[in-house]
Amino acid sequence: MSVWSAGYVTDIAYMTGWYRQQSPAMMALACLLGSVAMKIPQGDDPVHVLELGCGQGYGAMLLAASNPAWQVTAVDYNPAHIAAAREWAAEAALTNITFIEGNLATLAEEAVGRQIPEADFVTMHGVWSWVPKVVQDGIVRLLRDKVRAGGAVHVSYNALPAWGPAIGMQRLLREAGQRLGWRSDRQAEEGLAIVQALLDAEAVHLNRSPFIKGLMSRLGAAPVAYLAHEYMNEQWKPCFMADVAAALSDAKLEFVASSQLTENFPALTLTDAQRAVAQKFEDPLMREMIKDMCLERSLRHDVFVRGARRLDNAARDAALMDVVIGLVIHPGDLPLEAEMPAGQAQLNPSFYKPIVDAASRGPARVRDLLELPAVEGRRDNPAELLGMLVGLELADVVTRPDAEPGAEAIRFNRATARRFVRSENIGRIIGVASQRIGAGIGATLLDLIVLERLRDGHPEMDDLLRQIAPLPEHVEKMREALDHSLRVRMPILRAAGVF
Ligand SMILES: C[S@@+](CC[C@H](N)C(=O)[O-])C[C@H]1O[C@@H](n2cnc3c(N)ncnc32)[C@H](O)[C@@H]1O
Incomplete structure (x- = not known):
């Protein structure tokens, strides 16, 4: 572990991912559902989005390419992440995004941090519960300085009590892995094998927990970069929501809603009996604690607002209409x-x-x-x-219903397709930029290849079929996938203004 990393994994890059809960439109909609005033930002509004702990910057670039009038700033302290992000952004010729190689523990006090403009929307996915308290404190100071009055902050984190039963499992995985492997991805694989062996041997604190069994059934297929960044950090610590809310209150931030939108509807998340208990409380933090006690979901996507302005039902419904x-x-x-x-x-x-x-x-x-x-x-x-x-x-x-496919989005989608072209990615859902939606929209790599060909005026797909199905036994399956892409996915992407 390098000295500058403060215990966070830096010897292997994190995987490239995008998450719709991070988009400002989703944050703003969450606020409205939580009866708090928030304009859904339109493509031409002078919006500044700040992402903290951006990894290789995929999500931040999707927002920049989808909203050329916005400014996006994305921060990560891992130089390998920032180098990869800058290269990708340069390939797509994005001019409205700035990547900063900075440590969140101290950025608020540094010259480069002081120059970051006020932000309308801040997002941090997969950061808070994976970093030590000094970094969390630095994040709060940055938020105190940078969030515009009325601005929104999205923070995702591993929540308690859902993660409670797996605290021992993570410790075992990390300690065993460190003794058996060198780089942290190898360590994670070795540690995971030890956890599995002990689970098979009916170790009581693994075997009794349905949460751990569920996790283990999924982790075998997880990318090693995910395993390393999820399990090999020294300071990983799942949190109670009330503690995150208390920490963020130092930046005058108040919990409003979840950008996992269905979670804002008690009728969808809690049974009648659970709701009856929740309704005894007006305090939203207490209601969230009851929700966390009742739900299996282990990752929270909270939206906080600096200066929440409450709406009555009529005003809220008028905005939603x-x-x-x-x-x-x-x-x-x-x-x-x-x-x-x-x-x-x-x-x-x-x-x-x-x-x-x-x-x-x-x-x-x-x-x-x-x-x-x-x-x-x-x-x-x-x-x-x-x-x-x-x-x-x-x-x-949809934030710009009339937007045509913009040059920035087209260039970014091309650069993205080039990066992901590998046979194992053919069915993977990746995000493509849409200036009509003002955010990423999901598409498979095959969709992206098909739409590039349609855009280039090549509606004939037989040669593509030969490329993606070189063996006769794959032809039928790939023909079906191509047909689905052309018949179902292309009209959706066209309606979303992607091409
Ligand atoms: C789990 S990854 C999430 C990356 C990205 N948000 C995503 O969801 O794909 C956490 C990120 O936080 C970054 N990070 C950890 N500690 C940091 C620190 N002290 N300062 C800046 N970035 C940090 C890591 O380098 C890593 O890219």
């Missing part, structure tokens, strides 16, 4: 039920079907969708409509 959304599924794929922590949520087809059909034709305002003559059901509940459609990832907020 004006939100514009676009469908990101084929209308025929509308699910009629969704598995939620409180049980199965039903999506009544006589309400949702006409709405989804209309939204599939192009971006639409919530108010107009609810006023469609064919809709049967409650037309006065925009929160529920947005919670279900956007929360379940069936639709996205």
